[in-house]
Amino acid sequence: MTRYLAALERELDLLGGLGWAPRVRIETIFFGGGTPSLLDPEPLAAILVRLRDRFAVAPDAETTVECNPESVTRAKLEAYRAAGVNRLSLGVQSLDDAILPRLGRLHDQRGARLAFEASRDAGFSNVSVDLMYGLPGLDLEGWSRTVDAVLDWQPEHLSAYGLTLDAGSLWGAAGVGGLPPEETVVAQYWRLTRAAAERGFEHYEISNYARPGFRSRHNQIYWRAAEYLAAGPGACGFVGRVRYANARATPRYCQTLEEGRLPVDTFEEVTPRQRLAERLILGLRTADGVPAAWLDARLLGDAPLRRTIAAWREERLLADAGDRVRLSAAGFLVSDALFVDLL
Amino acid sequence: MALARIRNFSIVAHIDHGKSTLADRLLALTGTMDAKKAVDQVLDSMDLERERGITIKAHTVRLLYRARDGHEYTLNLIDTPGHVDFSYEVSRALAACEGAILIIDAAQGIEAQTLANFYLASDANLTIVPVINKIDLPAANVEGTREAITAVLELDGSEALAISAKHGTGVPEVLEAIVTRIPPPAGDPHGSLKALVFDSFYDSYQGVVVYVRLTDGHVRVGMRILLMSNGRAYDVQQVGVFSPDMRPVEELSAGQVGYIIAGIKRVADAKVGETITEAARPTAEPFPGYRDAKPMVFAGLYPIEDTDYEALRDALEKLRLNDPAFTYEPETSLALGYGFRCGFLGTLHMEIVQERLEREFDLSLIVTAPSVRYRILTTAGEVLDLENPSKMPTPDRIAEMKEPYVTSSVFVPTEFMTVIYKLAQEKRGEHKSLEYHGKRVHIRFDFPLAEIVVDFYDKLKSISKGYASFDYEFADFRPSDLVKLDILLNGEPVDALSIIVHRDKAYEKGKALVERLRAVIPRQLFEVAIQAAIGSRVIARETVKAMGKNVTAKCYGGDITRKRKLLERQKEGKRRMKQVGRVEVPQEAFLAVLKS
Numbered sequence: 005m006t007r008y009l010a011a012l013e014r015e016l017d018l019l020g021g022l023g024w025a026p027r028v029r030i031e032t033i034f035f036g037g038g039t040p041s042l043l044d045p046e047p048l049a050a051i052l053v054r055l056r057d058r059f060a061v062a063p064d065a066e067t068t069v070e071c072n073p074e075s076v077t078r079a080k081l082e083a084y085r086a087a088g089v090n091r092l093s094l095g096v097q098s099l100d101d102a103i104l105p106r107l108g109r110l111h112d113q114r115g116a117r118l119a120f121e122a123s124r125d126a127g128f129s130n131v132s133v134d135l136m137y138g139l140p141g142l143d144l145e146g147w148s149r150t151v152d153a154v155l156d157w158q159p160e161h162l163s164a165y166g167l168t169l170d171a172g173s174l175w176g177a178a179g180v181g182g183l184p185p186e187e188t189v190v191a192q193y194w195r196l197t198r199a200a201a202e203r204g205f206e207h208y209e210i211s212n213y214a215r216p217g218f219r220s221r222h223n224q225i226y227w228r229a230a231e232y233l234a235a236g237p238g239a240c241g242f243v244g245r246v247r248y249a250n251a252r253a254t255p256r257y258c259q260t261l262e263e264g265r266l267p268v269d270t271f272e273e274v275t276p277r278q279r280l281a282e283r284l285i286l287g288l289r290t291a292d293g294v295p296a297a298w299l300d301a302r303l304l305g306d307a308p309l310r311r312t313i314a315a316w317r318e319e320r321l322l323a324d325a326g327d328r329v330r331l332s333a334a335g336f337l338v339s340d341a342l343f344v345d346l347l
Numbered sequence: 348m349a350l351a352r353i354r355n356f357s358i359v360a361h362i363d364h365g366k367s368t369l370a371d372r373l374l375a376l377t378g379t380m381d382a383k384k385a386v387d388q389v390l391d392s393m394d395l396e397r398e399r400g401i402t403i404k405a406h407t408v409r410l411l412y413r414a415r416d417g418h419e420y421t422l423n424l425i426d427t428p429g430h431v432d433f434s435y436e437v438s439r440a441l442a443a444c445e446g447a448i449l450i451i452d453a454a455q456g457i458e459a460q461t462l463a464n465f466y467l468a469s470d471a472n473l474t475i476v477p478v479i480n481k482i483d484l485p486a487a488n489v490e491g492t493r494e495a496i497t498a499v500l501e502l503d504g505s506e507a508l509a510i511s512a513k514h515g516t517g518v519p520e521v522l523e524a525i526v527t528r529i530p531p532p533a534g535d536p537h538g539s540l541k542a543l544v545f546d547s548f549y550d551s552y553q554g555v556v557v558y559v560r561l562t563d564g565h566v567r568v569g570m571r572i573l574l575m576s577n578g579r580a581y582d583v584q585q586v587g588v589f590s591p592d593m594r595p596v597e598e599l600s601a602g603q604v605g606y607i608i609a610g611i612k613r614v615a616d617a618k619v620g621e622t623i624t625e626a627a628r629p630t631a632e633p634f635p636g637y638r639d640a641k642p643m644v645f646a647g648l649y650p651i652e653d654t655d656y657e658a659l660r661d662a663l664e665k666l667r668l669n670d671p672a673f674t675y676e677p678e679t680s681l682a683l684g685y686g687f688r689c690g691f692l693g694t695l696h697m698e699i700v701q702e703r704l705e706r707e708f709d710l711s712l713i714v715t716a717p718s719v720r721y722r723i724l725t726t727a728g729e730v731l732d733l734e735n736p737s738k739m740p741t742p743d744r745i746a747e748m749k750e751p752y753v754t755s756s757v758f759v760p761t762e763f764m765t766v767i768y769k770l771a772q773e774k775r776g777e778h779k780s781l782e783y784h785g786k787r788v789h790i791r792f793d794f795p796l797a798e799i800v801v802d803f804y805d806k807l808k809s810i811s812k813g814y815a816s817f818d819y820e821f822a823d824f825r826p827s828d829l830v831k832l833d834i835l836l837n838g839e840p841v842d843a844l845s846i847i848v849h850r851d852k853a854y855e856k857g858k859a860l861v862e863r864l865r866a867v868i869p870r871q872l873f874e875v876a877i878q879a880a881i882g883s884r885v886i887a888r889e890t891v892k893a894m895g896k897n898v899t900a901k902c903y904g905g906d907i908t909r910k911r912k913l914l915e916r917q918k919e920g921k922r923r924m925k926q927v928g929r930v931e932v933p934q935e936a937f938l939a940v941l942k943s
Contacts, residue, residue: 165900186895193896211900226905240906247908272908282907285914308926315929319872338872340897344917 009047011258011267013054015235018266020058024243028233030059032066032222036093037238041071045083052088066221068093068132073111073119081126091130091220092123093163099150103141113153120157130218132161137192139167140182147192148199155203160218164196165211190337197333208291210336227290229283237267245273285343293330302346312345350602351531352418355560357425357441359464360450361457361816365480369450369512369521370424376518377410377422379591407546407558407604408591414526422525423604425545425560433692434820435640436546436672438467439619442636443545443560443604446474446529448521449500453479453487453509456787457495459758459816465500474529475500477507478521483514491785499784532562532602540564540572541630542599542607544621547614549668553585555611556593559623560604563630567598571626572609575633579616580626581609615671640672642690643751643821644697644800645734647678647715647843648704649686651925651934655710656685662708663687666700673700678735682841682927683713688735691717694800713925715843715937719797722749722824737842739831742882750827751796754779755819760787763811770810774798775849793822797847832857834864835878835885836930843927843937858887865889867936875930 019025033055035048048069055061068091069084081092098104099113111119123131133154137147154162166189169180184192197207205213209227212220225232234241238252248271251257260267274282280302287294303310316322321335322342331339360366373379410422427440441447447468451461468475477500479492493504508524510517534541546558559566566572570583585608587595599605611617619640622633650659663675674690691697694717704710723731724747725740733739755776759767761783767790771778776792794803799819807815830853834844844864848856857879864877868891875891899910923934 166896166898168900190895210898226907229907232905234905240908242905242907249906249908270908278911282911285911286907311926311929315872321872336898338894338897340899340914340917341872341894344914344921347911347914347918 005047007258008254009050011261012051012236014261015266016051016054016058018261018264019233019235025059028059030055030061030065030233032225033061033068034222035069037070037236039072039075040069041075041080045080045087048084048089049087066091068220068222070095071119071123072109073116076119076122078122078125081123081128085127090128091132092128093132093134093161094119094123094159095134096120096154097134097136098139098142099153100142100146103139103146106140107136117153117157120159130161131159132163132220133157133159135162135164135196137164137166137196138184138189140180140184142184142192144188144191144195148195151196151199155199160215161220162196162200162205162213163211164213166193193337206291207333207336210289210339224290227286229279229286245279246271247274248272281347284346288329288331288339288342288346289336291330293325293328296324296327296329299329309345312342316342350534350536353421353423353532353602354446354525354529355423355425355444355532355602355604356446356448356525356529357427357444358448358450359427359437359441359468360480361452361455361460361464364450364452364455364458364461365512366426366450369448369478369480369510369518370426372512372515372518373410373422373424373522374408374591376515376522377412379408379410407589409588409604411590412522412526415523416526420526421603422522425604433696434463434467435638435692436619437464438471438636439543440545441468441471441473442634443543444471444473445532446476446525448476448478448525450478450480451492451496451507453481453489453492454484456488456492457499457758457784459756459818461816462499462756462758462789463818463820475502476521476524476528477502477504479507479509480512482509482516483511495784499789534562534601536563536565536601538563538601539628539630540566540570540623540625541634542566542623543634544617544619544623546619547611547617549614553608555608555614555617557607557609557611557617557623558604559599559607561599561601563601564625565598565600566607566623566625572607573624573626573629574617575622575624575629576618576637577616579611581611583607583609613671614669615667618671640692641821642672642674642692642720643796644691644693644717644719646689646691646697646717647680647683647686647713647735648675648689648701649680649683649713649715649843649925651711651713651923653684658708659687659704659710659712662704662710663689665708666703670700672696680715680737680843682843683715683925686713690734711923711934713843713934713937716846717800718847719751719795719800721751721829721847723747724749733847736831736847737845739845739847742830747826748829749824750829752793752822752825753796753799753819754822755792755794755799755817757790757792757807757815757817758787759790759811759815763815764788764790766810767807767815770803770806774803775852794819795825795827795849796821830881832860833880834860835876835880836868836927836932837876838878839928840880841927841932853881854886857881861887861889864936865891867933869931869933870894871930873929 067089069089070093072095096116097107097109099116101112104112200213205215207213208219231242234250237250237254237257240249248268251260251267251269257267284294284298284302320332322331358366358370407425410424411419412422413419425440425443427437449465451457477496479489481487482489489509493507496502496507497504508517508520541563542559542561544557544559547555549555566583566586568583571580572583573580585595586599586605587593588605593606620637624630650656672692675687678688679685697717701712701714704712718734718736721733723733723745725731725744726746757767771792774794775798776794779791779793782789804817807817828850829847830850832846832848832853833840861877861879868875870891872894874893877889878885879887924931
């Protein structure tokens, strides 16, 4: 851990020493991936201090830590808050005690509730809860219970991800039984969408819901295809026209930094055409959509895509809103079918 | 060169009986080139041929062999195409020979193509040297194979050479038998030039290179030659032999095999079977048996992107330079736009052309279900040749409709007879004869060509665990009760999916077809109804449900590259879809039609 933290500070130093660093103004900070809440408050505070030393960090920067319910206490969260953290993202996933162990989660529904209460007790007024649907063994009733209970906690923000089986994941490779049929997964999506709307949440991105004023500023940077820096193993950044990713293996990550080099493992320069496609694909993930002019630029000379867009309008999956174009909640649900064509 | 020192021969065999292996051995033994190099360079020089393990075009190579009588002989090995689609080309290559080595696998025995090749060689009056190969196999039955040769082929089985081409056992005796058993070419070296074209290819630098066998006279640089079928005359620029690469020589004379280059621009101007003679002193009679290769199977070829139409036309034109057997004519389809109706010798030929267009010209194509050519007598008294099912006249305009039939041979171990008869019945086969040969039977059926063009051979192989062999040739047109089966997507007929079927099989076929289409048409934003109809009567229906969800919920902590790559991979799969009305139809749907 000491070696890793030293490497991370070294990385911030190296990034801060780059020619363009003085022009960077940091608006949001996000501790995510793995279980950041295992980190003690002191090293977390040290990282934030180092970051403020090297970069111009906005005084009101949205600063989020992803937390697993079993790893937080009121005292720890208070210390986080004292260090400058102002937003928490709680990885609750489910309130079904039969399902949580299958997800490899160490908490139960009671632990999840206590963690949420601890965040309030520690003074956090911007808390997000992460949920998952489409899980093996999860029927519509089970999902409704989870949704209603979490909404009763009155969080500011909700993220709900449908289970996606990647070839690389354990379930994707080995297969998993008990997956609900597609109709059920679709019903689960609509159940949350409706319940969240009834409680005053805005469905502002495919998988994200927020009370007014509490959209995740950090995630919106991704969706606007704007720039962000990355630090830590496997982290991904976007600077200028270059998307890059750090080495994933922690020992190699540390070693590279100990040798005085940035641990960038892969990078690619995004072409103007790719950049336009990314802006469309990411922007259409959000309820704000994209400027109609961007879509028009993509449609130039592409008759098949124009037919596709017309079909999407006809099916009311895509709609115009002033000078912007956006997907409907039904459009979100099948959005990849359009994104493929927008590439 | 004395005719007595020349032998022209080919090697014929059922597939996998060891033709290439023996050819390699002969090349190595005569020092023409080492066996490995031979395989790579000579015998199967087209990529596609190597991949499919069959010879598509004829090849030829000259071997110099010092025989046991102390004389050196020139042995011209003329390799023949190895697939039933190309039987005319085989017959012309055999016509350039005096003898043929007929290889029979010692473990497999006589197969359908053994017999077909035997008949072709006999028809060409060749001396046939039977060779029993693979005697090293544990399952080899040399004596049984000798008996079969005597019984089935009516050759002297005791004279068959027993060899293992793989190990080289007995191969020297094959060379010796070529010299002692196969007669030297007869012909008049001083007569008028008479040369048979048995293959040709287009070379972008030299024009058409024509493979010839001379029976009379000679040919040399500067001679003005005449192509007898079309009356065109050319000045010879180069003559040469294959040893195995092209090597120019001063002249070719009676009995010899080699090539001529004479500024011919298109392969179609020097077709297989053509007779070449001297313009100033023409021979009296051309070779018999010349005919234009007739396409048997037709399909529409359409670019997936409309903008590729010109590119497709150019590619077809270029391919045809080298392959006059395939034909193309522009046609339009309501569903697919502008494309071409192409004619092929068979479905293998069709697949080869399609693969070459996609590989060599980088085109993405839709190929419609292959159709045969139907002959229609209209009520107005006209005769129509119909190659595109969607163009079939309405029933009230048809007085009579005929479809092409083939005669065929099936060889199969007796235990599979029942399943073979069942398959034949499904495919509207008419049983003609049955002969027992030990544990195997030889069954002759007549089939409608349409029933065997697509998956018949695969089915035959699978139900007989690979033991059945099959060969066929075109017979005639016979009256038949045929109907047009249309496919509708969301109520709109898709002309490119129409097929012609026998009335008795229409329901079953329509049902299988819509099921198959449901499996290959991906879910869309809206429900897709797939219907099969005869006229206005719908006989089968399936539904592709609307897409329920297709979303990547999470954007992986800013790893946009990963998300984009996932989508790019999906897009690759979508590239081969054609938009028909509002429905996206994948390429395979158009061929899946006949595999249902």
